[in-house]
Amino acid sequence: MAQIKFILEELYRSFWNSWLKDILLMAMFCTSLVMAVLMCSYYFDLGERRPSQAEYGGSTWYQFGVSFAEDSSQEDYMNSLQTASGCRNMMGYYDALCNAKEHPILSMYQEPFSIKEAHVKELFGDRDIIEFLQEGQEGAVSVYDADGSSTCLVRNFKAYAANLGAYQSLGLKAVEGEGFTEENLGIQDAGDGIPILVGYGYKGLLSVGQGIDVKGREANYRCRVAGILEKGAQFPKSDFSDVETVSLDSYILFPIGVQVENEAGEPGILQELAWACIEALSSGHGIIKVGDEKELHKTVDAVRKVGEEFGLPPIKIFGVSMGLSLLRKESAVRIQMMMILTVVLFCLTFYGLFVMFYDKVQSNGRVYGIYLMNGCPMGIILVPCLLEVALILLPGLLVSGYVFAIDSVGGSGLGVILGTAYGITGGAFLVGAGGVLYLMRGVDTEHLVRQKD
Amino acid sequence: MVEMRDIWKTFGKKEAKVEALRGISLSISQGEMVAIMGKSGSGKSTLLNILGGMMSVDSGEYLYKGRQVNGRCQKELTKFRRDEIGFVVQYFALVDDLNIFQNVALPLKYQGYSKRKIQEMVTAALRELGIEEKANAYPSELSGGQQQRAAIARAIVKQPSVILADEPTGALDEATGDSVQEIFHRLNVSGKTVIIVTHDAKVAGNCERTIFLKDGRVEKMEAHPFQKEKALLQIGFLKKGEEL
């Protein structure tokens, strides 16, 4: 008990004598630790946010997406819908992502196909089409027309949207007409009609080449039945990682990534197509091929470069580490520079810690000599020093824990992130403690007592 | 030359109040070599610091060459110390990172001396103290006696009128202490007033006069009229039979 009291008193005395320096070191270590954890997470892929992968064609694919809640990316995408050039830029961006050699993307989402009631009657007459309609919306629904000023009655048909890559990867085939190809996904102008595929169940109801007028979000546009899918064609139910599939027999398949040749005046049809691209890039609607999982940062950087080329924020890949996710908008060079700064800061913190304790041990030498002379074991003198080192390092641990734990910055890999912080702090403590022990090595009582103040 | 009248100095407040000096009055003539003796806590070092302008007084008068020193501002005290006083302390107070030349040249820095003049003055001081060849060495490379000589060289490089020494031989062995004592005598003979604070009776006995302090007061004064001659004889300044 007396020893504990002595230790605490010594700790208090030592801390009080150099409280300002201790606080400065604490602050430096806090910053160093947060940056070091971030950099380790980036370079060593520590702390997955949300592990979600898919296996397609023998390759590993990661889910990706952007959302309003997390950063301004989705708003930036939406903003591009306001002008024709912005829409084209968005479509070009999506196209570049789809066609990236090493990191192509596959996209799919589910969205009903709205056809005006009058046109439905024209297309299907009195035939029973309930199986093709969205569940729970078998009757006509009143909605605002694309011009936003009047309402109309529409029927919502079950539909999925998919890009060419998804169509090919899922092994879908058309038994009549043609499936999605690079050729038919590039149209001259809106009048040509956007090529769509219909499920086998539509055979006899719709024919290849038949035109369908669709009520879109911003504009009404024309589609053309390019082909009828084979019977029982399977499609993932919700997203690419879903093992459950549905049969496309009663579905319409809408293409994502259609390119329009001729310049359109108002955004109109371009907005619809660009919107499809934005939807495809939204959370969970796509997967991106990752070459080597150990080099995820290269994939992230490649995606960033595509974004930079089109002036749009890069997509966020899920399942990557916290560091890769947070730094996805930064170039590899800037991240390397930050790594250099982190290393320098860390080294400086340690050197400062060592020098401070060197000065402390030197100036308290006589006091230690007196303690030793009066029978105090060396270990008891060392413990307050070691505790002071721990005291300096502890706030860094608490701060980094708080920083990475709040609002899921650390994500589902928080345990790994905090483990990294603990590991680095532990290593720092060993170095600091080692430094103190080194300074106190070979202590000679008599020499210490003779030491002048 | 130095006159002190009823000097009082107190440290601390309330219960921790300590009266280091209580009504000290003394006078020291030019060219005198005086020792101030007393036990620990008698006020010796405080008195020396006041003499050197390092500390202010609470009350009383301190006159130097007829002019009042107490009551001067810090700037004036610094100037006084720089121009009139040479200070030597027990543990030498040399800067470890400067060589001996640089240490001795410290008082000359920024005083408008040319490099050549500084070289001349420092070399002269080192020569006088017999450590000219150690100019480029660092304090840690010298013995205690050599370090103290270097400290004395620094104290005299500007030719001050008064040398104040606080336990100059306290950290030295007897033989080395004697040689340092000899240096003080030589300086005294050259016309400098030397005031040494010591608890060593032998050191005090070698001075012309010893002032004994007890509990912040002058207890007594002892004169040693023939000490000067004896010391000069020892250092070879006087031949046997010659008088001062």
Place this chain on the structure above:
Amino acid sequence: MKIFQKRIPKGNALLFLSFSAISLCLLLIVSATRAGQENSLMQNNIYSGHQKNFYITGTEENGQWGDVIPQLAALQKDFGLYVSVPSQDIPIRGVCLQGEVNKPPMVRGNFFDFSSSWTDSPKMVLGKSFQNEVDVQDGSQYYQLDGVAFEVIGIMGTDQDSRVNHMIFIDFQSAVQMAGINTDYKLDTQDPGRIREVGQDICRLFGESANVLMILGDTIEVPLLTRLLSSDRIMGTMYVMVLASFCLSTILVTFIWLRFRRQLFFSMALCGMEKHLECMEIFRRYCRVAGMGFLVGLFLMLALSGIMPDIRMHLPDIFLAFAITMGLGMVILLFCYAYHRSKA
């Protein structure tokens, strides 16, 4: 410690390393900021990066902007409105600026301000690739565009070839005359937080007279720390953390350095050195070490830029980093010295 037979005073090594590190850090940050600005210029032309696109439809009156802009200028201190003018070869933009908005680097003259961008007389800022095509009349320079003589008020351009060198900016009224009011526009402000407000004002000022299609998005309240650690801001946050840490480390190192100067302080006091001379001596020693540290930091930075070609150093960056390093060092030394003296 001795180097070349000269003893290195205690604490100098730490101070030297600290200043090497801080100067390297500052050089990296200054270089990265410049590269970022240049990159931004290449990517966004003169836009901030958070500009909003919008479209006007449903009106034939080009002069409607004449009602809107004066009111907008009265309501908002800083904004930039840009309109694309259809052109075969040359990118032409009409611009209406007020206050603090991103401007391109100028070679000669000035870029637009409110009075020159919202004016009846045609005015223009040319990219430097066109500067030899101007006519000089009555002391002013003019450039012909679609039969209209525009007064050239400035030449813009960058050293490196960029889009800005091959662009033309004209005053807003002339641009709307050429492009028509029913076209797409860009709205920009320097502060991303203001853009929503300015956009809302534009929509409100047009009212029923035209359709203004602009998505402004909703403001989502997020905690400050989350915002600082978002992918949009993380790098800036880290730069600030690094700078703050290096400042703190310099304070710590300076305290330790001053502590190691105890002997010197005591000796100087013994020798009767005046306070201001003592101060000068301390500053001299400090600056010497700090200066050497900066040189080493500069050397390391040059080595880095040799290894990593994307990191480029410019002379103004070096001067700026030097000024900040030494300025910061002096301020910190002053603070620490004053603290030290107050405790002495």
